Amino acid sequence: MQNNLILRGYQDESLDGLRQGFAAGHRSQMLYLPTGGGKTEVAISMLAAAADKGHRAAMVMDRRVLCDQTSQRLEKYNIDHGVLMAGHWRYQTHKSIQICSAQTLEKRGSFPNLKLLIVDEAHNTRAQTAEFIKNNPSIKVVGLSASPFTRGLGGIYSNVVSTTTTEALVNAGSLAPLRVFICKEIDMTGAKKVGGEWSSADAGQRGIRITGDIVSEWIKKTFEMFGGPRKTIAFSANVAHGQDLAEKFKQAGFNFVSISYKDDEATKAAIFAEFAKPDSTIHGLIATDILTKGFDCPDVMIGISARPFTKSFSSHVQQLGRTMRSFPGKDFALWIDHSGNFLRFKDDWEALYYNGVHELDDGAEKPKREPTKEEKEAAKCHKCGELWGPKDVCQHCGAIRIRRxxxxxxxxxxxxxxxxxxxxxxxxxxxxxxxxxxxxxxxxxxxxxxxxxxxxxxxxxxxxxxxxxxxxxxxxxxxxxxxxxxxxxxxxxx
Structure with missing residues (x-):
């Protein structure tokens, strides 16, 4: 049934780890792979193997565009399947393999004879999907995530399989290394919090105050490091902030497009299609949440972080992953931090980068201690703002670090x-x-x-x-x- 689906060594090890977990009595397991680790390919291999044995298998995701992307990937490997989503042209419920939207699965409430359920982006816990897993104990479940840090995941998945790290993928050339610059930060002192995160309204208002700095820093860095504009994605504090950024980039002569939940699916699809072109007329995309999942454009060279988080390490990891995909001629990805997130989550990021994930519900989503002004200054080069590495010579400007x-x-x-x-x-x-x-x-x-x-x-x-x-x-x-x-x-x- 498969056509040219060849897994990498660590992907085969992931499948072995899941088999061992099922054999040990773990009915519901989490598979951690970094962004760019090929989670979809591993999932497709599992779906095809189940179908070859005469079993029904399904993969569930919470956005229509992700269902379409996964269906297209199955077509690439010549794997027959149906798409369980209202109005879809592949709505064929008799097929052994089904790609389905979370909303459709939740409305059905049951899935007769299903043997394997794969949950994409499993860190985005949906109460009804969790309830479906709980109410169908005969179904084996595999959650997929590059950032499985959401509180409560350990109550849904009893085992986590982790066979590679971000460091290993960077060393293998499967991901691009990051170069991080710590720039003028959105001041969130005294801002309101909602559910433990800074208020979107407050973050947006404060973000607009430094829009000019964000634009000027991007112009400076993109010409300094690449000789001209390169594809960029920017994470804004809210919709109004994104629109303000787009306008300020336009005034500076660059075409940045702000997208949000207010845009219809057809509009967003057309923008994504244009941005994906090698000679795209769009220099950058700006969004608050939309670009953090299901968005893959490997030739993106620059990421701008302008949405501060106080606790959401998972969202921070997802944002970094949008820029790290490898691409011919891409020696590194440039990360311009105006949110303070990189220093806020630095310890957690380094632990994930080198070690992977070996337990769930580890409290990583708790609010983080805010670095002091002195710590923030000590973490970056005093001349150019690049994050210090292990050596005392800045790789960007050659400045010497003075230890304090x-x-x-x-x-x-x-x-x-x-x-x-x-x-x-x-x-x-x-x-x-x-x-x-x-x-x-x-x-x-x-x-x-x-x-x-x-x-x-x-x-x-x-x-x-x-x-x-x-x-x-x-x-x-x-x-x-x-x-x-x-x-x-x-x-x-x-």
Missing amino acids: NAVIAVAGAMEEIKIGKTVFDGNKTDLWNQICTIVKARGNKPGRAFHLYQDLTGRKPPKRFEDAIDVPVSSIIKNEIMRRNIAFAKGRSA
Whole structure:
């Protein structure tokens, strides 16, 4: 049934991991793959395998355009299927494989003889879809997500399979590396919050105040780094902010188009089609939410972040993923941050980038501590604004970083200490205190802290366990210790 559907090594490992999970009694599982990891190809392979065995299988998504895109992908591989969506020309309910909208599935309430259900963008939890999964215990379920951090996912999916990382895909050339510039930020001091996130109205009003800075920074960076305009997507604070941005870009001589929920599907489809052309007349698209899922345009070179989040790490990851898809001649993706999100979620992003996902409902959607003014300044090059890497020489302008101990919570010079595949931004005493804090919280013996520190650094701890103080523990340390514990447990069970 399949035509030229060849999976990569980690994609085959993902299928093996899911099979093992089902065999172990996990009926509903989450498959994590980074943006660009080929989740749709893995899903298609599962759908085809189920149909080959004579079973019914379905993939559900919450937007019509995503149903159409997935159907087209199945056609590419010559896989027969129906589309369970009102008014669709492929509405053929007798087919073994069905692509269906969440709304249609929820209205039906049942799906006779269904053996496998795949939920796309599973971090967007729909109450009725979760209820459908709960009420149909005979159906095996696989959720797909590049950002499975939504609170409560652990109550729907009892196992998570993660076989590759963003770092691995960047190293393999499947994703483009990011170059991040921290620019003038939307000031959200004192802004109202709704449901834990900043009010859209407040964010929009404050975003409009720096629209001129956003436009001028884009002009400066795009000419400086590419010699001229390159395809761009911008995430605005709200619809009014997006429209204001489009107008200011127009005044500067550039064609940016603002799209929103107010536009009909035909209008948006026509805009997307024009933007996808290699010689598109559109320099950039601006939206609040629409571009965060189901939008794939690999030759996008620049992302503008102008929608501040206080807790939605999932949305931040989805936005970054829109710019990181690989494309011939694309050596890197440029990320221009006016929202403060990159520093706000830096620890979580680095943990995800290097380690992947190994547990659900980990609290990542809780409001984040706002970096201080000093921390924000210390995180970027004082001359050009690019985010500092592990070295003290800016890769963009060549400026030398001056280490300032005042921004370090624990006294002592900042050192380059490699933790797994990233660099710990602190010093030996700070690292030892964090490890001891974890060991104490878990009720482990002091020897556990000694061995962890030595395992992570290859050195002996700087002082006694009894002299360590309790300090906040960074996500980098938490995730690296968790990763090593998982690897140790797998080694024992092998």
